[in-house]
Amino acid sequence: MDELENFIFSGDCLQFMKEMKKDYHERIRLIYIDPPYFSGTDYTLKKRGKGAPERAPMLIEEVTYTDKWEGGLQEYLQYMRERIEAMKPLLREDGSLWLHVDLHASHYVKTLLDDIFGESNFVNEIVWRRTNSPKSQSKGFGSQHDNILLYAKDITKFETKPVYRKHDEKSLKPYRYEDERGKFRLIEIEAQGIQRTENRKQFEWRGRTAPYLYRRETLDKWWDENRIYTSRNGRYSKKQYLSDVQGVLVSDLWLDINPIQGASKEYSGFLTQKPVALLERIIECATEPGDVVADFFGGSGTTAVAASRLERSWIICDVSSVAIEIATKRLREMNKPHYELRTSYGYTDT
Ligand SMILES: C[S@@+](CC[C@H](N)C(=O)[O-])C[C@H]1O[C@@H](n2cnc3c(N)ncnc32)[C@H](O)[C@@H]1O
Numbered sequence: 001m002d003e004l005e006n007f008i009f010s011g012d013c014l015q016f017m018k019e020m021k022k023d024y025h026e027r028i029r030l031i032y033i034d035p036p037y038f039s040g041t042d043y044t045l046k047k048r049g050k051g052a053p054e055r056a057p058m059l060i061e062e063v064t065y066t067d068k069w070e071g072g073l074q075e076y077l078q079y080m081r082e083r084i085e086a087m088k089p090l091l092r093e094d095g096s097l098w099l100h101v102d103l104h105a106s107h108y109v110k111t112l113l114d115d116i117f118g119e120s121n122f123v124n125e126i127v128w129r130r131t132n133s134p135k136s137q138s139k140g141f142g143s144q145h146d147n148i149l150l151y152a153k154d155i156t157k158f159e160t161k162p163v164y165r166k167h168d169e170k171s172l173k174p175y176r177y178e179d180e181r182g183k184f185r186l187i188e189i190e191a192q193g194i195q196r197t198e199n200r201k202q203f204e205w206r207g208r209t210a211p212y213l214y215r216r217e218t219l220d221k222w223w224d225e226n227r228i229y230t231s232r233n234g235r236y237s238k239k240q241y242l243s244d245v246q247g248v249l250v251s252d253l254w255l256d257i258n259p260i261q262g263a264s265k266e267y268s269g270f271l272t273q274k275p276v277a278l279l280e281r282i283i284e285c286a287t288e289p290g291d292v293v294a295d296f297f298g299g300s301g302t303t304a305v306a307a308s309r310l311e312r313s314w315i316i317c318d319v320s321s322v323a324i325e326i327a328t329k330r331l332r333e334m335n336k337p338h339y340e341l342r343t344s345y346g347y348t349d350t
Contacts, residue, residue: 005315006304006314006338008304009342014086017090026092026095028090028092028292029092029095030095030098030287030294032098032100032279032282032283032294032295033097033098033295034274036067039104041068042068045062045064046269064271065323077105081112083296087296088116093154094152094159096152096158096286099148101146101148102130106149110122122151125150125252127253128145128257129255130146131144160286161286163250163281163285164245164246164249165247167247179226179239181241182241183243184229184241189214190235190236195213205236208236254281260274268300268329269326279302283310287312290312292312295314295317296316298317301316301330304331304339305331305334308334308336
């Protein structure tokens, strides 16, 4: 891995992307961004100030970044458009953009992305449960999730590895059968419900005529491998052994990654900090070791921490000096990555 590709840039990402266009054209495999959400809020950080020795230290509140837009939604969308447009040419042809938003403007940002990346390159809208305790509302319902909009640079070249999560009590329930090979659950091999279309052919197999979902040769193979279960009324199903599955295949509903809380070990004090596990899942499924991962709204540096743990090169950027300070501290504490800190495209510190 090229160590010099790890760097933190301090400044507006638009300026930075313009400057890096020449060196990084089609070189980045994955961009994750968690930009301002059009929330109308100022985000602050509480710091301990110096007080008199006999008094408890004062807490000073410092604004890390503001998400207030005088020009309203149009100004926000124009700001996002300019920056997303600058990101696209940096992505490799098999690369992807993962854009983290919430209820405030997600649908407007989706149409913006459709426009810039093309509707056909839309892959997923991932729903991540970002809090376990939504606030009560006088109207409607408390919001409990964020959205991560995933776009491929070119859907025909983009791939992801399947992601599994650990089994839990609920997902283990169907594995209530057991034989000499271990616990298993039953998988239908006959068409059910809407799969029973008029054109689906039935055929006879081992004394039972049914609209089978698999070819006779496949069913014979499973039979020889003792992977077919026969119920008391002569119906066949496939046995799926617990030992053959890596876990539960993850869908676009991510409920299993806990949000950062005040008491979380990894909490840096940065209010909008995302969990390293969230970024690890994203980076692991859509990149390989040695690939370059970028986050142009890096905040407390979560993307860099995750990328570094997974042996990917990384580039992060932030306009707030407080964010840069926290990210730098987190990365130093990892004691692993070599990186450069830059305030323009020129080198300033290591
Ligand atoms: C939601 S936070 C990112 C949090 C981050 N994902 C983490 O885990 O810590 C958004 C960040 O975008 C930064 N930001 C806002 N406008 C920016 C710009 N034009 N260029 C670079 N960073 C910007 C803010 O300072 C803030 O740190």
